[in-house]
Amino acid sequence: MQRRNTERLKLDRVPPVYIDRNILAPASPRSLRGLPRQSSSALAWLLERRRFLPLGQAGLMRSLIMLGAGATELGVIVASSILLAFAYHAVFYGGAGPLAHYAEAGLMIGLLFAVPNASRSSYTIEHLLSFPSGLRQAFSLWNIAFCAALGLGFLIKASAEFSRGAILLFYVCGFGSIVLSRLLLQGIARGIAQRGTAALRQVFLVGREADVEAFRSCCEESACGLRIIGASLLRDAAPDGDRPQRDAELREDNRLGEDIRLAVSVARFKRPEDILIMLPWSDRATIERCVEAFLTVPASIHLDPEKILSRFEDLRVSRLGPMMGLNLVREPLSILEILVKRLFDFVASMVALIVFAPLFLLCAILIKLDSPGPVFFVQHRYGFNQEPFPIFKFRSMTLGASQGGFRQATKNDARITAVGRFLRRWNIDELPQLLNVFLGEMSLVGPRPHALPHDRAFEDRVALYARRHNVKPGITGWAQVNGLRGETSTDELMRARVEHDLYYIDNWSFWFDLRIILMTVLSRKAYRNAY
Numbered sequence: 001m002q003r004r005n006t007e008r009l010k011l012d013r014v015p016p017v018y019i020d021r022n023i024l025a026p027a028s029p030r031s032l033r034g035l036p037r038q039s040s041s042a043l044a045w046l047l048e049r050r051r052f053l054p055l056g057q058a059g060l061m062r063s064l065i066m067l068g069a070g071a072t073e074l075g076v077i078v079a080s081s082i083l084l085a086f087a088y089h090a091v092f093y094g095g096a097g098p099l100a101h102y103a104e105a106g107l108m109i110g111l112l113f114a115v116p117n118a119s120r121s122s123y124t125i126e127h128l129l130s131f132p133s134g135l136r137q138a139f140s141l142w143n144i145a146f147c148a149a150l151g152l153g154f155l156i157k158a159s160a161e162f163s164r165g166a167i168l169l170f171y172v173c174g175f176g177s178i179v180l181s182r183l184l185l186q187g188i189a190r191g192i193a194q195r196g197t198a199a200l201r202q203v204f205l206v207g208r209e210a211d212v213e214a215f216r217s218c219c220e221e222s223a224c225g226l227r228i229i230g231a232s233l234l235r236d237a238a239p240d241g242d243r244p245q246r247d248a249e250l251r252e253d254n255r256l257g258e259d260i261r262l263a264v265s266v267a268r269f270k271r272p273e274d275i276l277i278m279l280p281w282s283d284r285a286t287i288e289r290c291v292e293a294f295l296t297v298p299a300s301i302h303l304d305p306e307k308i309l310s311r312f313e314d315l316r317v318s319r320l321g322p323m324m325g326l327n328l329v330r331e332p333l334s335i336l337e338i339l340v341k342r343l344f345d346f347v348a349s350m351v352a353l354i355v356f357a358p359l360f361l362l363c364a365i366l367i368k369l370d371s372p373g374p375v376f377f378v379q380h381r382y383g384f385n386q387e388p389f390p391i392f393k394f395r396s397m398t399l400g401a402s403q404g405g406f407r408q409a410t411k412n413d414a415r416i417t418a419v420g421r422f423l424r425r426w427n428i429d430e431l432p433q434l435l436n437v438f439l440g441e442m443s444l445v446g447p448r449p450h451a452l453p454h455d456r457a458f459e460d461r462v463a464l465y466a467r468r469h470n471v472k473p474g475i476t477g478w479a480q481v482n483g484l485r486g487e488t489s490t491d492e493l494m495r496a497r498v499e500h501d502l503y504y505i506d507n508w509s510f511w512f513d514l515r516i517i518l519m520t521v522l523s524r525k526a527y528r529n530a531y
Contacts, residue, residue, distance in 0.1 A: 081106025
């Protein structure tokens with residue numbers, strides 16, 4: 001009896017705890033003021049009767065979800081290879097074709113695509129809920145898997161058994177089927193998250209009240225794939241009045257140690273899979289004490305990133321020589337993506353220069369007949385990495401129109417010639433930039449290059465304006481096909497154009513380029529403000 005009373009006295013000396021469904025906090029947070037107050041002995045009594053899903057069962061359910069998602073995507077790839085081959089051969093050859101060979105090819109490509117995705121945890125419920133954030137990486141992996149399968153087929157001399165048209169159709173539509181399967185899996189994952197928390201990762205929060213409450217308010221289980229099973233708040237430093245500094249520091253140290261010990265005890269009982277320490281990185285001493293204490297709990301320990309890091313979606317830890325660091329932003333395009341884009345630009349510009357040669361000659365004759373001066377207008381503009389280059393355009397203004405300083409073309413501008421007005425209306429004046437594309441100074445698609453005075457004027461007034469130069473400029477771009485071309489008389493118009501350019505840089509794909517090229521020709525927005 002005496003031993004039991006002693007233990008009870010020790011428990012009662014632990015800071016009071018407030019209970020709110022999944023929240024356990026050794027403090028008196030204002031946001032939980034109305035909740036019933038319990039002593040630590042009452043807390044222990046409640047926790048002994050709290051039921052929770054065994055950690056192994058939750059992990060098993062998540063493993064089954066990952067396995068099911070991977071198998072679904074693999075099955076979709078194989079099925080699309082068979083169905084597309086059957087449709088192609090039925091239309092062009094009047095028969096079914098060697099479907100067994102296409103099934104084997106689809107299985108090979110599917111495995112080359114699904115296995116790396118599984119190793120990168122692309123089939124976890126959290127990743128599925130975040131779709132389409134990983135679509136760019138999926139497209140890169142699809143290209144690698146497809147090229148690897150083609151190379152293997154060439155080495156074993158099996159490529160002759162397949163129709164090139166069917167393979168090309170599978171390459172295009174196969175990735176479309178992957179996108180559709182990801183949408184389906186996202187819906188299933190959202191349903192699982194909304195109907196039950198068994199498959200969600202069990203997270204325990206530790207930190208100051210404001211940070212914990214901010215995380216809880218923005219993290220919805222159905223959207224982020226996490227279940228917050230508890231939280232312990234570390235109390236802020238209490239005012240000590242006229243106490244000596246040494247006594248105040250000792251009191252604060254004891255208070256912090258008390259809070260951390262209680263947090264570890266609760267976390268050990270709650271058995272979370274992940275512990276998130278939510279403290280500013282400048283509070284190094286407190287972080288080290290928390291990490292050292294929670295190393296005794298069998299769970300993954302995470303450090304909440306600084307607020308500025310939330311701006312970067314592709315954040316990862318990388319090694320530079322002997323040092324570890326945080327990679328905030330990757331290069332805009334990978335080596336493979338640069339090669340694909342450059343190859344397409346080179347071939348397409350060469351073909352276009354040959355095809356449009358008669359049009360070039362006709363425009364040159366009309367320009368010379370309409371007004372005196374050269375056929376081409378040459379102006380230096382910033383390209384990749386802000387390196388200046390001479391850009392070529394058909395001259396659309398009278399000779400000497402640029403004298404007296406730079407001035408943008410406006411509606412009904414008197415400087416524009418009659419032929420020039422027609423050329424600008426139908427974007428024909430931009431065609432000579434195919435020479436810049438052929439020489440590698442520009443791309444067919446990219447942020448439109450502005451005149452040097454324009455760049456200098458807006459670089460300090462529009463955030464991240466200079467980031468447009470992280471890729472090659474283009475003849476057309478995502479901003480232009482959305483009607484953001486022509487005069488930019490206000491900062492808001494330029495800011496909207498820059499936002500579209502940055503969206504293009506962050507979401508580039510080969511199919512995105514093709515879409516923009518088609519919209520440049522077919523969309524009415526691409527001809528808006530063309531004067």
